[in-house]
Amino acid sequence: MSAQDLAGRAAAHKIARPVPLRESVHEALLELIIRRAVRPGEHLAESELAEMLGVSRQPVREALQHLSREGWVDLHPGHGAFVHVPTFAEADQLLAVRCLLETEAARLAARHRTDEAIGRLRERCMRGMAAIEAGDNDAVVALNAELHGIVMELAGNAVLTDLAAQVSRRVRWFQSPVALQRGDLAWKEHAELIDNLDRGDAEGAAEVMRRHTDHTRELYLRRLAQEEPARPEAERRRPRRTPATSGR
Incomplete structure (x- = not known):
């Protein structure tokens, strides 16, 4: 290159x-x-x-x-x-932790909703749907991170926010290959999440977020499993350490 x-x-x-x-x-x-x-x-x-x-x-x-x-x-x-090169186990563990953190964040965010935050979330959602239609992967990934960041901010839990920050960049790395493949469905899930937040439905918001993050996790892991046989044998057998999640 x-x-x-x-x-x-x-x-x-x-x-x-x-x-x-x-x-x-x-x-x-x-x-x-x-x-x-x-x-x-x-x-x-x-x-x-x-x-x-x-x-x-x-x-x-x-x-x-x-x-x-x-x-x-x-x-x-x-x-x-x-x-x-991330292993299946690395991806599975990180995305599982992300699901736990963001599900709790959605539950807390519904209890602390504000009109201003809901407005920002709806604006990001509209832009995300437009980016999907335009096939702009970088914009989709960036807007997804912004939307989830607003939910985390709205949760109002400093410890939860700090833990989420440690994995946020690596989540973007894992999401990038599947952002367009997730397509409209991901942003319909975002819209459903925002509606639950707007109503102050904590359990509803948590359930939507759990399903939403699980869908991304499952899609990425399916893709990784399909790519695994294509890796050189030496690459597949090389020991891998679990990467740090510092967002530095």
């Missing part, structure tokens, strides 16, 4: 020098991974990334090491850095 090809896929901007360089490079690379501009298993060449971001190789190397500690990147001596 050439630097020109990578730059075109990422549509990344040069790193602004006044911002702490190591952190800026970390965030830029993490966003590429989350958006799957670089895909699981893809080689991350320091020289190409440095050229794309307009920095030297040193901050890129430091960022890759940090991403490795967080579980986003696998470093293989003599071969370089590769985007982490």
